[in-house]
Amino acid sequence: MQIYLPIAEVSVSAFLLFGIGGLVGILSGLFGVGGGFLITPLLFFIGVPPTVAVATGANQVVASSISGVLAHLKRRSVDIRMGVVLLVGGLAGSAIGIWVFNLLSRLGQIDLTVQLAYVLFLGLIGLLMLQESVRAMRRARSGTAPRVKRHHHTWVHNLPLKMKFRTSGLFISVIPPLIVGAFVGLLAAIMGVGGGFIMVPAMIYLLGMPTKVVIGTSLFQIIFVTSFTTFMHALTNQSVDLMLALLLILGGVVGAQVGTRIGARLNAEQLRVLLALLVLAVCIKIALDLLIEPNELYSLAKVKS
Amino acid sequence: MRWLALLLGLFAATAAAAQEEVVSGVSQDRISITANFEGSDLLVYGAIKRETPIPDTGLLQVIITLEGPSGPIVVRRKSRQMGIWVNTSSVEVDNAPSFYAVAATAPLEYILSQTEDLRHKISVPQKIRSVGAPQDVMDSPAFTDALIRIRQDEGIYGAAESGTELKDSTLFSATFDLPANLVEGNYVTRIYLLRNRHVLTSDQSTIYVRKVGIERWLYTLAQQQPAAYGILALVLAGLAGWAASEAFRLLRR
Numbered sequence: 227m228q229i230y231l232p233i234a235e236v237s238v239s240a241f242l243l244f245g246i247g248g249l250v251g252i253l254s255g256l257f258g259v260g261g262g263f264l265i266t267p268l269l270f271f272i273g274v275p276p277t278v279a280v281a282t283g284a285n286q287v288v289a290s291s292i293s294g295v296l297a298h299l300k301r302r303s304v305d306i307r308m309g310v311v312l313l314v315g316g317l318a319g320s321a322i323g324i325w326v327f328n329l330l331s332r333l334g335q336i337d338l339t340v341q342l343a344y345v346l347f348l349g350l351i352g353l354l355m356l357q358e359s360v361r362a363m364r365r366a367r368s369g370t371a372p373r374v375k376r377h378h379h380t381w382v383h384n385l386p387l388k389m390k391f392r393t394s395g396l397f398i399s400v401i402p403p404l405i406v407g408a409f410v411g412l413l414a415a416i417m418g419v420g421g422g423f424i425m426v427p428a429m430i431y432l433l434g435m436p437t438k439v440v441i442g443t444s445l446f447q448i449i450f451v452t453s454f455t456t457f458m459h460a461l462t463n464q465s466v467d468l469m470l471a472l473l474l475i476l477g478g479v480v481g482a483q484v485g486t487r488i489g490a491r492l493n494a495e496q497l498r499v500l501l502a503l504l505v506l507a508v509c510i511k512i513a514l515d516l517l518i519e520p521n522e523l524y525s526l527a528k529v530k531s
Numbered sequence: 532m533r534w535l536a537l538l539l540g541l542f543a544a545t546a547a548a549a550q551e552e553v554v555s556g557v558s559q560d561r562i563s564i565t566a567n568f569e570g571s572d573l574l575v576y577g578a579i580k581r582e583t584p585i586p587d588t589g590l591l592q593v594i595i596t597l598e599g600p601s602g603p604i605v606v607r608r609k610s611r612q613m614g615i616w617v618n619t620s621s622v623e624v625d626n627a628p629s630f631y632a633v634a635a636t637a638p639l640e641y642i643l644s645q646t647e648d649l650r651h652k653i654s655v656p657q658k659i660r661s662v663g664a665p666q667d668v669m670d671s672p673a674f675t676d677a678l679i680r681i682r683q684d685e686g687i688y689g690a691a692e693s694g695t696e697l698k699d700s701t702l703f704s705a706t707f708d709l710p711a712n713l714v715e716g717n718y719v720t721r722i723y724l725l726r727n728r729h730v731l732t733s734d735q736s737t738i739y740v741r742k743v744g745i746e747r748w749l750y751t752l753a754q755q756q757p758a759a760y761g762i763l764a765l766v767l768a769g770l771a772g773w774a775a776s777e778a779f780r781l782l783r784r
Contacts (some may be wrong), residue, residue: 228567229567230565230566230567230568232745232747232748232750232753233749233750235712236712237569237570237712238712285765286766286768287768288768288774289772290772291767292768292772292773293773293775294770294776295778296772296776297776297780308537320697334607334618334621334653335607335617337618338615371659409595421691453768455767456761456764457761457762457764457765458761460753460757460758460761460764461758462757464753464754464757466760468749468767469566469726469745471767471768472767475767475771478775479771479778482779483779483782516615516616517614517615517616518616519611519616522677522680522681522717523609523610523616523677523679524606524607524608524674524678524681525607525608525681526604526682527604527607528603
């Protein structure tokens with residue numbers, strides 16, 4: 227069944243969209259990632275214009291993060307104060323990101339920027355995840371306990387404007403969370419992702435937050451940053467396609483349920499290797515598109531009247 | 532007296548030519564893009580009305596065109612920079628139709644002269660208007676060629692496969708396949724009657740292609756009330772997220 231997307235002005239199979247949403251939903255159910263980093267490039271592949279894919283991807287991430295954060299709130303694993311600080315930085319970063327996005331759109335370099343950002347971050351995260359899970363599997367096999375990182379003093383602890391974050395058990399300056407938030411907000415606006423896959427490692431390694439509050443807090447602030455991004459894209463570019471978003475969200479909701487059930491039965495480490503390989507595959511596909519001479523050197527773009 | 536006879540003869544000939552008129556119709560003058568729009572067929576048909584016998588001054592030919600709404604387009608070209616393929620130069624085409632198809636009784640080069648093509652703008656290259664290229668682009672025709680090539684590959688420019696059927700120099704018809712990726716707007720169909728590679732007369736009608744129902748509503752809202760549209764997108768996402776979390780909770784019990 228073909229469905230005509232009113233904003234993207236293309237006609238695509240509704241089942242394909244439902245399938246993409248479902249696939250990403252399964253992954254988000256399995257691994258707790260928002261899935262924006264997969265949905266946006268998949269939408270490029272099926273012919274949705276990049277500007278629409280990015281804005282609509284952000285809208286889909288809003289839905290999946292709200293769904294996730296509600297579960298975390300019940301478990302009290304959300305550091306709301308830290309979330310708000312990250313959010314302040316995030317909104318600033320997002321506003322700059324939208325501005326950069328519009329500037330690059332006018333220059334005709336937005337596709338390149340989005341692709342480069344994907345290659346860089348997907349490659350980085352994919353490799354890190356692969357390394358981490360292979361190491362974990364080896365450890366599990368040899369039976370040695372994981373090395374515990376000592377809590378040591380770094381330059382981060384000498385910055386001014388200190389604040390107490392009770393849920394995380396931290397007393398640190400607000401400057402590092404502001405910067406981390408701004409950086410993730412910038413990426414979210416340009417790439418159409420929630421940025422969870424960058425935010426989570428940054429919170430653990432840069433801010434020293436305990437792992438159990440990291441995912442909930444990350445999702446909490448992602449809701450607001452991606453909502454802001456969606457809204458700004460709708461306002462300045464009119465590029466959010468509600469029809470597309472709805473199909474993706476529906477698929478995602480069903481997929482997430484399936485994913486959670488599969489996840490309960492399977493070996494988590496092996497699944498993480500699979501996810502890492504999937505992330506790397508997407509990264510390699512986008513990289514090859516940039517490196518190999520395209521069949522058609524010319525491309526068309528509508529001029530906004 | 533001879534010149535008078537010649538003049539009369541000439542007058543008679545032009546009068547005969549002018550007496551051939553086109554009467555035409557289309558199978559639908561309104562096309563609605565609904566949510567499950569899968570493209571559409573458009574039949575253009577008609578007859579040639581004349582008071583006199585069919586003139587024998589050359590074979591009658593018919594060209595039928597269908598043109599979608601036009602707008603400016605930027606054509607960009609990639610080149611290799613530091614190992615990766617990047618858009619490096621661009622040309623703005625001032626006016627290019629979003630859809631253009633030609634159906635004729637024979638290949639255009641046999642039935643249409645170049646001057647007539649220039650005057651009536653019938654063939655695809657004539658439809659594309661490009662005024663000036665930026666200083667750094669030396670080969671701007673390559674960009675307009677690329678525009679035509681890409682749109683031909685997408686099936687939105689080109690010749691209608693069936694061509695135009697003409698019966699007894701009187702009845703004609705052509706079918707156009709409209710793709711699913713149709714842009715809304717006013718589509719114009721033009722019918723040209725030709726003899727000896729010259730256009731004798733032409734006729735045109737308009738087909739209104741509109742998004743309808745939810746498509747129309749969403750598109751208008753996004754364009755005219757972007758703030759309300761953005762809020763609607765967020766509310767829907769929020770509701771879906773909340774519903775999903777509730778469903779999960781019920782299933783877990």
